[in-house]
Amino acid sequence: xxxxxxxxxxxxxxxxxxxxxxxxxxxxxxxxxxxxxxxxxxxxxxxxxxxxxxxxxxxxxxxxxxxxxxxxxxxxxxxxxxxxxxxxxxxxxxxxxxxxxxxxxxxxxxxxxxxxxxxxxxxxxxxxxxxxxxxxxxxxxxxxxxxxxxxxxxxxxxxxxxxxxxxxxxxxxxxxxxxxxxxxxxxxxxxxxxxxxxxxxxxxxxxxxxxxxxxxxxxxxxxxxxxxxxxxxxxxxxxxxxxxxxxxxxxxxxxxxxxxxxxxxxxxxxxxxxxxxxxxxxxxxxxxxxxxxxxxxxxxxxxxxxxxxxxxxxxxxxxxxxxxxxxxxxxxxxxxxxxxxxxxxxxxxxxxxxxxxxxxxxxxxxxxxxxxxxxxxxxxxxxxxxxxxxxxxxxxxxxxxxxxxxxxxxxxxxxxxxxxxxxxxxxxxxxxxxxxxxxxxxxxxxxxxxxxxxxxxxxxxxxxxxxxxxxxxxxxxxxxxxxxxxxxxxxxxxxxxxxxxxxxxxxxxxxxxxxxxxxxxxxxxxxxxxxxxxxxxxxxxxxxxxxxxxxxxxx
Numbered sequence: 001x002x003x004x005x006x007x008x009x010x011x012x013x014x015x016x017x018x019x020x021x022x023x024x025x026x027x028x029x030x031x032x033x034x035x036x037x038x039x040x041x042x043x044x045x046x047x048x049x050x051x052x053x054x055x056x057x058x059x060x061x062x063x064x065x066x067x068x069x070x071x072x073x074x075x076x077x078x079x080x081x082x083x084x085x086x087x088x089x090x091x092x093x094x095x096x097x098x099x100x101x102x103x104x105x106x107x108x109x110x111x112x113x114x115x116x117x118x119x120x121x122x123x124x125x126x127x128x129x130x131x132x133x134x135x136x137x138x139x140x141x142x143x144x145x146x147x148x149x150x151x152x153x154x155x156x157x158x159x160x161x162x163x164x165x166x167x168x169x170x171x172x173x174x175x176x177x178x179x180x181x182x183x184x185x186x187x188x189x190x191x192x193x194x195x196x197x198x199x200x201x202x203x204x205x206x207x208x209x210x211x212x213x214x215x216x217x218x219x220x221x222x223x224x225x226x227x228x229x230x231x232x233x234x235x236x237x238x239x240x241x242x243x244x245x246x247x248x249x250x251x252x253x254x255x256x257x258x259x260x261x262x263x264x265x266x267x268x269x270x271x272x273x274x275x276x277x278x279x280x281x282x283x284x285x286x287x288x289x290x291x292x293x294x295x296x297x298x299x300x301x302x303x304x305x306x307x308x309x310x311x312x313x314x315x316x317x318x319x320x321x322x323x324x325x326x327x328x329x330x331x332x333x334x335x336x337x338x339x340x341x342x343x344x345x346x347x348x349x350x351x352x353x354x355x356x357x358x359x360x361x362x363x364x365x366x367x368x369x370x371x372x373x374x375x376x377x378x379x380x381x382x383x384x385x386x387x388x389x390x391x392x393x394x395x396x397x398x399x400x401x402x403x404x405x406x407x408x409x410x411x412x413x414x415x416x417x418x419x420x421x422x423x424x425x426x427x428x429x430x431x432x433x434x435x436x437x438x439x440x441x442x443x444x445x446x447x448x449x450x451x452x453x454x455x456x457x458x459x460x461x462x463x464x465x466x467x468x469x470x471x472x473x474x475x476x477x478x479x480x481x482x483x484x485x486x487x488x489x490x491x492x493x494x495x496x497x498x499x500x501x502x503x504x505x506x507x508x509x510x511x512x513x514x515x516x517x518x519x520x521x522x523x524x525x526x527x528x529x530x531x532x533x534x535x536x537x538x539x540x541x542x543x544x545x546x547x548x549x550x551x552x553x554x555x
Contacts, residue, residue: 009050010073020051061470090174130165191216197332204253242270252398275315298538299352318346323469325359337372392436
């Protein structure tokens with residue numbers, strides 16, 4: 001596999017996120033598949049920010065530790081990342097800021113260049129990109145094309161700075177990024193793909209209070225709200241968020257909300273309301289380390305059992321955890337349609353890695369969205385909001401409805417929606433929810449709810465969920481292992497999971513949490529993870545991380 005990795009680093013305010021995306025889009029133009037990992041502290045100014053852009057001529061889903069290019073806007077970037085350099089790596093840095101440069105690196109006065117071009121300080125990163133493009137053999141026309149699209153403001157000044165950066169590289173070359181044949185797919189973040197998937201599923205309203213790492217969904221949908229004729233609302237807190245979304249749903253508008261663990265804590269009573277009142281709702285929970293504030297701009301998979309058991313009482317929860325770009329789109333659309341068919345609260349479980357990583361997105365794969373429709377009232381007789389049925393699903397109708405009452409009741413209720421405390425009616429109300437959950441369980445088994453990757457005939461399987469799909473799949477491909485990835489985590493697809501493990505003799509659970517939450521979940525359903533590889537420092541596994549840990553486990 002032909003590949004190249006580039007790290008660009010600086011401090012908050014240096015435009016590292018944008019620089020990483022521009023580098024990704026430059027290389028994407030040459031026919032590579034992209035993966036961009038973004039690392040930043042919870043600071044508006046200062047701290048150390050960096051992005052790793054990895055490009056390859058086949059599908060990839062994670063990063064490596066080593067890099068071919070280290071692009072540094074400050075001294076800290078060189079000091080923290082020199083360990084990533086390997087034979088042939090090229091270091092390019094801002095000589096105005098870096099006072100103890102890496103021996104053999106190329107220093108250019110990007111701060112001075114930006115000042116002389118009368119451009120803002122942040123334009124230093126464009127000079128760095130121009131120098132990288134020169135060293136990597138990327139044509140100047142491609143650089144100009146991407147910059148014209150990505151930086152319309154002060155464009156001419158930025159083009160000048162990029163050319164000066166290219167000229168200053170003085171013939172120093174590193175790994176060449178030559179044209180390849182991979183389809184030129186759009187480079188897009190997981191949060192944007194979740195937003196697009198919700199739109200594909202029929203989204204009418206998105207309600208959210210900004211909370212890293214889910215905030216990108218709010219920003220993206222607000223940007224396209226007029227184009228797609230949707231409502232995007234930012235209320236005062238997460239309690240208002242979930243109740244407002246349920247109000248939209250009661251009125252017949254498909255609504256979703258986005259948050260992280262701390263915000264979801266405040267939504268738990270609203271989850272129970274949706275469960276009892278049978279209000280369809282999608283909640284995107286993008287995980288970060290806890291408890292409490294934890295490490296707010298980093299990643300974890302520590303909320304699995306929390307979201308499966310969210311809200312008091314017993315009612316159906318649908319929990320789905322996509323693992324890459326295409327799954328983020330496809331399952332965001334699917335979860336919306338399932339929530340509306342079964343009239344339940346449904347949780348799309350992401351994490352910082354999936355939400356904020358940028359991927360090459362294959363739209364052809366994402367077209368595989370099943371058509372699932374809600375059950376609507378036919379208008380005959382008196383409308384019974386909670387009419388009994390074999391599968392627990394009652395036909396939907398929405399106010400205003402002439403001559404009819406459309407109830408939504410958080411109390412136990414009879415089929416008309418009137419409150420009851422009669423023991424037999426309370427029992428019937430609960431059994432209706434149980435029938436609905438069983439119908440959902442059967443439908444989940446018919447969907448592609450468990451993925452199999454790597455060597456499907458291997459007797460050793462890595463078990464993973466969510467964003468660990470990418471790293472597990474790549475490492476398994478190199479080592480000849482099987483990967484089994486449940487996408488639907490509740491109701492758990494027991495039969496599909498059992499079939500995926502057919503012939504497996506040893507299982508190793510790979511998770512970014514400290515207690516092995518997938519291992520605990522499958523144990524409840526009669527399966528066992530023989531060993532666990534856990535990482536809980538807020539950072540995702542790299543290929544090198546996982547290979548090293550597996551070498552210890554498989555020794």
